[in-house]
Amino acid sequence: MSNGGGKTGRHLEKPSTWKRKSGADDFAQAIAKIAVAQLLESQGFHSFQQSALEALSDVAVRYASSIGRSAHYYANLAGRTESNAFDVIQGLEDLVYVQGFSGASDVDHCLEDSGAVREIVQYVNEVEPIPFVHPVPRFPIVKDRELTPSFSRKGKVPPAEHIPAWLPAFPDPQTYSLDSTVDARGADPHAANGKFEQERENDKGDRSLLSSQQQMVSGMFENPTFADPDDAKAKKASVEGNPFLAPPLKVGEKEVAPIAPPTKLFNNVALDNPVARNFLDDKSVSVLETFAPAIEAMKSTSCDSGEDQTTRVLNENPRVRFKIGVGNRFLGRSTGLSPEKEHQRTLPWFAMEDEKDDRKRRAEKILRESLENPDQLVQL
Template identity: 45%
Template sequence: MNNGGVNTTTGNETKADAPGGRAKADDFARAVSRVAVAQICEGVGFESVRDSGLDSLSDIAIRYLHDIGKAASFYANISGRTHCNVFDIIRALEDLGNFQGFSGASGVSHCLASSGTVMEILDYAQSAEEVPFNQSIARFPVARDRRLIPSFTQMGETPPGKHVPAWLPALPDPHTYKQTPVWNERKSDLRADKIEQARQRRNAERSLLNLQQRLAQFGSAGASTSNIAQHHQPKELKADEGNPYLTTPLPPGEKEVASVNLPVMLSNGPTKENSLSVLETFAPAIEAVKDRFCEDGDGDDNKVLPDKRPAIHFKFKTGKKVFGQSSDLNLHNKYLSRPVSLIGREEERDDKKRRAEYILRQAMENPQELTQM
């Protein structure tokens, strides 16, 4: 038997397949089947094979194996078994041999043990030369030994229920699968939230007002140079509020570092007059807001209100008021209706304030436009 031709071809091809792209899961099995088919071809009498022919034939061999397995397991399943026996395989072989035909295929109730296909195979096995596979191959696919999850008994734990046997794998730690309820810690008190919001807003406004006041002071004081203003300001802040964030880290005059000041920005602007004009322009708005702060800052002492703003109340009431009421009663009514009117006025004031702030901010950002106003 000419051994060389076939084997070298297959050897070349298995090597040539390797670099072409990524190795697939089936590559090894296909390479093995190529070698086996090449050996069979050699046994039949071929001296050499072409790659395409070898590929097709090994594909067909694999397909044949697969089909036998499928048909045999089908016959096993149809008779209520999971494991196949020899008769399932014989039936499968008969199915696949139907195309070629075999002796006894026409018989309906022939004995499987004496099936023509088996006899043909038997004849072949006895007649054909026994050519074992030329290489020893390991079992594949290689299955790595897995580590089993330890059972309850191995872990030394008791199962959570009597219905769980102790030989079953232990449960993982509870924190990995148990869900613990998460409560919303926040108190959903709408009123408190609103009050808190209002308070924060007032704080913000107050700080803005402070800033504006300071600006106004600087403006009216007529700081001749920006440098003086710079040195002057931190001191004043300290005196005014004692705000630790606004104090100078260095003694004044040592270093000119306090550059987070708005006056600087304003003085860096085109002209000093601009900044002054800004303040003058918005003086009424600022005054209005300031006024409001004074009363709001007093806390919840709302009794000040009727004294402060009687005119508005009268405006509200004039339409519906019954004439001849005593001023006391009038005042009393005012108290009663205060919450409603307060809310309305607050919104109104908020709106006004917001507008004033908006305009002010714009003015700060681009003082150029203010001159045109």
């Protein structure tokens, strides 16, 4: 209520700055609320309505502000910019005139012996100080701008004679020289990334950062082909899996990667650790492929449900099915997953989303069980 009214008033006054000021004011109002709540408690209240507390703290804050405003006014009236104690006392009296105080009727009374101050002195002597519960930081915080260090501070010599040493230093040449960035990327994209990040931290960006960023982005898109394994099937799967990740034009023009593990070995590694496989493929694998063993496991589970051979199926030959499964998933059909599953119902993949989670959970459970009971595996 009071809050809403105040906000509306201020909003009408300065609509442009209201948004920005609300942040600092929220903090101050929160502190005021805590302080007022402490005072209420000391007066004997057990609790309060939220709206009443907000109203009272708002009034308290306005009280302090109006003391300051009239003190400022009296200082200006006397031709000063800084207020002194008498300005404050005069401002206090202005506020206390409503209730009246001793000596208020005397227009020429001395401010040193103001009745208003006397009441405050009495209050201070009577009431035990209740310190504020929380440490309050100084606010609002004014941030110091961090300037770009000058040539002289960096200990560098300006590249040309006409540039004085006190001017802000140029960024490192790598950030704006096109050739060096390209070379670095060609040699080792990750090293280039690191260097680029470092440079960006050290120096603020300049206009050539844009071009180097563009190169970075294009490098990212080249990465799948750059680390392209010669596993054609995997390549195909990834293309099918996510056509946006694999630019088809660049497949042929890139040189074949030096490491060419045999397909079988490669897949053994992948079988043992899907994450390793993901790593080898250098992010050209979709998430679905990572979970493929698990998905495969659930499929076989749903097929062989109730039988003890589920774990065996999982460990025996998941690879072939895994490929087919991924392909089919994105073709939108589950038909022909494997010969023994032909009887399964055919559903578009989005309709199977609900089943997926269920199956994954079951697959994980089975995996866990097989890990916990290795002796069963041995028996199998």
